Amino acid sequence: MLKEFKKRVIGQDHIFNTVCSYIKIGEAGLAPDNEPRGAFLFLGPTGTGKTETAKVMADLLAVPLIRFDMSEYSNPTKWLNDFAFKLEGKEKGIILLDEIEKGAKEIMDYFLQILSEAKITVDRKERNVRNFYIIMTSNIGSKNLLDQNFKEMKFTVEIRVRGYFRPEFLGRFHRNCILCFKPFDYDTITEIAHLKVRQEIKRLETHGYSLTYSETIIPKLVFYVSLDRDLGARPLVQAIQEIFPAALLDSGKKSGRFDVRNGHIALL
Template structure:
């Protein structure tokens, strides 16, 4: 279909060129009748026809293919980011922290550690036979570990879908290794290949997230050691898979309870932790609180967490990681910023429908109070926004109370979050 469209355009262009040449010859020879016919009849008709053909032709169809076109097509086929093929990424890497902070809130130290490790790798300081980067993320749930993995995929590989995630609670059995690299010859699923090896073979540039890595079968760590040490892995069919352009992120839940006990925040806004009303437990909580600044992690807590990590993982495994990064609990300001980020997504969605929406300070504070718990982190915030704001907005739309160009506001009435037209 596309080839036929281009062919018709080329045919019309040739006719138009020939008509213009004939017009020039007719004018030179003094054949005014033919010249008039060409000038006022044939040529305008061909020009109009050409405009119509070009208008209905798909915008992606071009008579000439540029370098940008080739780079984009190859990028789609291979998963290699366009910027890796077309121009230097030095400026982008130097500005890495600022770009990632737009999405990941409150983890300045973690973002800086990741950025420095990536720059070391890209500048050639790291062994080229190893993965692009390998990190162990430690910290309570809901503080931004997975979000940072998503931000890395989008920043480095220009695509949020360049994140491959494995829930390692599904790989606790000894036979689970075959799920990653493929079943042995003669077994069911041999021809399908492994979930890990096939995914990386098809898309060599991506972030690989191993969630709850401490639950994985010990045999799986032997596979990871091969990847971390040599940057490649042999699947069940004997084929080598290149992991040198991947980033490996491992997230255990080890030490999360210890770090939660060290959170210090204003309890009237962010309930920190439920403790039994006994003198001993209250003393433990108070002693930990004194060691930690707001939202930070004290050195004593870090040492305690690292002891747990060292007892869970083999030394040769930990030594092959580029960085072990501890995420701290979120502060009050972090929660407000996360609410702003989540609310901005809603604003962009409504802007497509030519609607605007704003959030009152009282509503923001109530969302922070009801949507954050240390044991769950910031994850409930999205649910609170959905239940309190999006559900109310949906009712307004269905009742035809909202039309294009309306302005909405989220406010609080009788300790309840509501939405109304301004």
């Protein structure tokens, strides 16, 4: 599982030992009594793989991902009702609270009980989450830190996070389960470019095309997005999702190799 995580989420190896160790304990049924199988708080800059890690984890464990975009929840009651609704009929899974700082602060208070007793009462009905993992993500404190090295950055983020959330909330995450994602260096973004190009080609092939790519397109793609360094891998993913289908349609071909022609990526 460790290897698979590292293959699919690039440049964040430092978090997967912890994540996999808790998953092992959780899957063996040995998590502390009356707690969820595991709970993680993912911090760090935008576009560095926090949400992606939750998706990969759901895939590897073959359980549903129950995602809440917390920016939709300024009203705690609405969240509680949606929570009960989305969990209905599910025995296990991963509960993802994405971008928690964008939701009502009161919602985090529900998690004092959820994280320490693995249950919550909605409409006088008790809902047990003992067999679930909980992942929360937040960019809090991660802006304008790209000029710091990772150790300094992590330290600053943790201090800012401590200033934002209540200690009794943060204290409910087990040792090492508050994890900070790294910004990318050139080599990492290059590796992500390879991964995303392969994934995009696979996706296009499901539409009946037969495709390969030349290595020369990779530095080209990385160059396109180097100006948006503080947005993580997102601009790269978006560039690939636009350039590849556009080049495909421009060529009018059903098969070929993506390569650089006259300074642009084209299907040859």
